[in-house]
Amino acid sequence: MLEKIFEGVEFGDPWRFNAKSLCAVVPVLRHSAIPRSYVLLEEVKDKVEINDTGSIGAATIRNHSDSDVFVRKGTLFKGSSQERVVVMGLVVPPQTEKTIEIQCVHASKGIRMGAAFRPAGVAPRIVMQSCMARRGQAETWSAVSRASGFLMAASAPHVGQESNPMRLRSDFARTMQDQAVDDLVGTLEATQKFREDIEDILRRVPGEMVDQVGIVVVGMKGVVGLEVFDHPDSWRGFSKSVVRSYADVLSEESTGLFEIKLDAVLNAVREFVKKIQEAEPKSLGDVRDGTKPIHTATYVLEGKDVVGEFTELKSETIHVIASRKEPEETADRAVRLHASQWPPRTDRRSEPVTTTPQRRSYQYTQYRTTSGPLDPMSEVFTGKATCSLMMALNQNPKTFNELHKELPVSTRTLAARLHGGQDKGLIGTDVRIENGRKTWTLTPDGKQALEWARRKTHK
Numbered sequence: 001m002l003e004k005i006f007e008g009v010e011f012g013d014p015w016r017f018n019a020k021s022l023c024a025v026v027p028v029l030r031h032s033a034i035p036r037s038y039v040l041l042e043e044v045k046d047k048v049e050i051n052d053t054g055s056i057g058a059a060t061i062r063n064h065s066d067s068d069v070f071v072r073k074g075t076l077f078k079g080s081s082q083e084r085v086v087v088m089g090l091v092v093p094p095q096t097e098k099t100i101e102i103q104c105v106h107a108s109k110g111i112r113m114g115a116a117f118r119p120a121g122v123a124p125r126i127v128m129q130s131c132m133a134r135r136g137q138a139e140t141w142s143a144v145s146r147a148s149g150f151l152m153a154a155s156a157p158h159v160g161q162e163s164n165p166m167r168l169r170s171d172f173a174r175t176m177q178d179q180a181v182d183d184l185v186g187t188l189e190a191t192q193k194f195r196e197d198i199e200d201i202l203r204r205v206p207g208e209m210v211d212q213v214g215i216v217v218v219g220m221k222g223v224v225g226l227e228v229f230d231h232p233d234s235w236r237g238f239s240k241s242v243v244r245s246y247a248d249v250l251s252e253e254s255t256g257l258f259e260i261k262l263d264a265v266l267n268a269v270r271e272f273v274k275k276i277q278e279a280e281p282k283s284l285g286d287v288r289d290g291t292k293p294i295h296t297a298t299y300v301l302e303g304k305d306v307v308g309e310f311t312e313l314k315s316e317t318i319h320v321i322a323s324r325k326e327p328e329e330t331a332d333r334a335v336r337l338h339a340s341q342w343p344p345r346t347d348r349r350s351e352p353v354t355t356t357p358q359r360r361s362y363q364y365t366q367y368r369t370t371s372g373p374l375d376p377m378s379e380v381f382t383g384k385a386t387c388s389l390m391m392a393l394n395q396n397p398k399t400f401n402e403l404h405k406e407l408p409v410s411t412r413t414l415a416a417r418l419h420g421g422q423d424k425g426l427i428g429t430d431v432r433i434e435n436g437r438k439t440w441t442l443t444p445d446g447k448q449a450l451e452w453a454r455r456k457t458h459k
Helices: 125-134 138-153 165-176 184-194 196-202 233-247 262-278 376-380 384-394 400-406 413-425 444-459
Strands: 008-010 025-030 049-050 058-063 069-071 077-080 085-086 088-093 098-105 115-123 212-219 222-229 280-285 298-302 306-313 316-324 427-431 436-443
Touching: 008 233, 008 262, 008 298, 049 077, 049 306, 058 088, 077 184, 085 125, 088 212, 088 298, 098 138, 115 184, 115 222, 115 233, 125 138, 125 222, 125 306, 125 316, 138 184, 196 233, 212 233, 212 306, 222 233, 222 262, 262 298, 262 316, 280 444, 298 400, 384 413, 384 444, 400 413, 400 436, 400 444, 413 427, 436 444
Parallel strands: none
Antiparallel strands: 008 025, 025 212, 049 058, 058 098, 069 088, 077 085, 077 115, 085 098, 212 222, 222 316, 280 298, 298 306, 306 316, 427 436
């Protein structure tokens, strides 16, 4: 199924920004002309209507044009409702309405049923990795926090960057003052103008070569990600935003020099493509019934060390996106909180189904001291400020905005305390069933820790 899109492609010379760069970019080229039978959502967005269904996991998309419209996985939707990211790429036929699978990337913003969306660029690689692995809404929220943290840190001005660095720092501080770490689209927009060093890298990445149809990003551990279209015009429409989505790895540098071996890089790319072709595809879109050819379908790929997705139109593959499979558990995290999340789609329905989020049980790893009894408060939290946060969550779950109004701290301080408690298993997340908004709550360990603090206070 994937052989044809890789037929006739060539891999260009690996490129890296400087001698210290820890990754290389390999352009994918196709010199043979293949007619394009579709347009991109971004090319006809005035002829496509996208609306919030009122469910956190679904939106409707209506194609009023006379062309097939391709919606790329990882496209961000912005509007008066909660911002979302497209979890599954798909093609919307002319004069057709479909339901598209999405996830929230702005947990503290409410849902407005029927509100209009518009495309707002491409999600960063960190968020895309979560969507690729299809681990659920809770993992995507975690990825949003990590991606926003990187964007803020990478965008902070440095002394000597401008003739008036203090003024630049002041502008940055004002811009970021009210920026919530759970607002991915807002953070992307707010930090864009402060990222001159990263923008310099992005301007020089080989993203718009003649006959280019994609890129492969290779890091110290092998291929990070691959994206290939069937036509140069399609790649050209996404080249800048896709390259920018890899900013976190493109900006990494080593403390010393190392040499990139051309043959090793290209061999890694070819081996990765082989793994993609050997992966077992599972349909996420229309299913072949054996009696007539389908118009379009999307398939998820999962194989040895690779996850991805590809989309077919009229039995021809038009787009492939894949990344290295990352372990679900990270080595630097002693406790992983498994919060409420929806399982990945394993059925073969023709379209995503709008459902009401269901509450699921939490699983926690308890912290115990060497002496035996559970005593998380003594090891993790001290001070009245953190106790105030936990007391605010003790009565009932609260959204980020509700907590911010109740507690006299900045959004960044509040976010740091929430995620610190989450890492230790004392604070968890849930979904408010009536509107799909993310809430923060105390875990059983958190309630026990708060009770410990109260006993200590009254002694």
